[in-house]
Amino acid sequence: xxxxxxxxxxxxxxxxxxxxxxxxxxxxxxxxxxxxxxxxxxxxxxxxxxxxxxxxxxxxxxxxxxxxxxxxxxxxxxxxxxxxxxxxxxxxxxxxxxxxxxxxxxxxxxxxxxxxxxxxxxxxxxxxxxxxxxxxxxxxxxxxxxxxxxxxxxxxxxxxxxxxxxxxxxxxxxxxxxxxxxxxxxxxxxxxxxxxxxxxxxxxxxxxxxxxxxxxxxxxxxxxxxxxxxxxxxxxxxxxxxxxxxxxxxxxxxxxxxxxxxxxxxxxxxxxxxxxxxxxxxxxxxxxxxxxxxxxxxxxxxxxxxxxxxxxxxxxxxxxxxxxxxxxxxxxxxxxxxxxxxxxxxxxxxxxx
Numbered sequence: 451x452x453x454x455x456x457x458x459x460x461x462x463x464x465x466x467x468x469x470x471x472x473x474x475x476x477x478x479x480x481x482x483x484x485x486x487x488x489x490x491x492x493x494x495x496x497x498x499x500x501x502x503x504x505x506x507x508x509x510x511x512x513x514x515x516x517x518x519x520x521x522x523x524x525x526x527x528x529x530x531x532x533x534x535x536x537x538x539x540x541x542x543x544x545x546x547x548x549x550x551x552x553x554x555x556x557x558x559x560x561x562x563x564x565x566x567x568x569x570x571x572x573x574x575x576x577x578x579x580x581x582x583x584x585x586x587x588x589x590x591x592x593x594x595x596x597x598x599x600x601x602x603x604x605x606x607x608x609x610x611x612x613x614x615x616x617x618x619x620x621x622x623x624x625x626x627x628x629x630x631x632x633x634x635x636x637x638x639x640x641x642x643x644x645x646x647x648x649x650x651x652x653x654x655x656x657x658x659x660x661x662x663x664x665x666x667x668x669x670x671x672x673x674x675x676x677x678x679x680x681x682x683x684x685x686x687x688x689x690x691x692x693x694x695x696x697x698x699x700x701x702x703x704x705x706x707x708x709x710x711x712x713x714x715x716x717x718x719x720x721x722x723x724x725x726x727x728x729x730x731x732x733x734x735x736x737x738x739x740x741x742x743x744x745x746x747x748x749x750x751x752x753x754x755x756x757x758x759x760x761x762x763x764x765x766x767x768x769x770x771x772x773x774x775x776x777x778x779x780x781x782x783x784x785x786x787x788x789x790x791x792x793x794x795x796x797x798x799x800x801x802x803x
Contacts, residue, residue, distance in 0.1 A: 479491050513566065533571055537571030627691065629652060644672070663758075670705065670751070680742030687714075713735075714734070
């Protein structure tokens with residue numbers, strides 16, 4: 451893939467399955483597992499290796515030279531910037547503009563900065579024009595808008611807006627980044643509850659622009675002052691979590707549940723095991739066949755496996771189904787625009803692959 455700007459042609463190598471840029475005409479890029487933005491860049495001419503520092507919203511704020519031709523700045527911060535709410539680089543919050551930020555090697559404000567990276571705001575790649583490439587559309591920080599219309603404007607009612615006009619809270623003001631629609635079967639006896647189910651889970655409002663979707667399959671076992679008054683109940687419900695990636699939902703979780711008749715609420719967390727970040731969420735469900743109902747509370751553990759839809763032939767119909775369920779959902783519990791990613795990406799993003 452190539453692009454031209456002011457007579458200069460740049461070549462790009464992309465991993466389309468992960469929407470990750472692996473190389474351009476200047477650098478190779480290295481990603482750690484689960485990273486949205488490169489963690490390292492390697493200059494193809496000088497061999498300089500830089501560590502890219504991001505904040506929790508995947509904005510690149512700093513460049514640390516690990517190894518370079520100028521050895522005196524090895525392991526030193528060689529570029530840094532802050533951002534205003536819409537992604538314009540500034541020296542510090544409320545201070546003078548810093549043209550280009552980390553995407554510019556030297557400016558009048560920072561003449562000592564000797565290196566740069568094209569990755570800046572919102573995990574995006576900064577084009578020489580100053581526009582930020584967010585995989586599906588270009589974003590202009592100076593106007594706080596996308597430069598092309600949202601293909602799903604009939605659903606989002608926001609043709610050019612970024613993060614619903616609220617970039618500060620656009621990552622998700624409740625910290626809830628996945629939303630799943632679930633079907634489960636649960637059985638409660640005296641003092642024990644067990645069951646399983648599946649959720650059609652999708653990333654949304656996360657710093658991950660890939661719009662992942664897939665099925666999470668869960669088995670659970672709990673004990674406590676709980677009793678079931680009928681046969682196993684088939685329930686439908688919703689599940690939200692702070693997981694940025696579907697893979698965060700895999701593995702063992704601890705949970706606490708409360709049940710009253712056909713209604714059930716579950717709060718779950720992985721309790722941040724070594725080497726993993728803290729994942730937490732909540733699920734609500736109603737029994738379609740409540741029988742005599744379930745009453746009481748219990749605590750227990752669950753185990754989840756993931757079937758991620760990578761093929762557009764499966765992923766896109768699953769997204770359409772998720773969109774339909776989301777628009778039928780009377781509760782916009784995750785805030786923002788229903789079915790809209792923080793980046794404003796179209797849900798049909800994989801069709802071009």
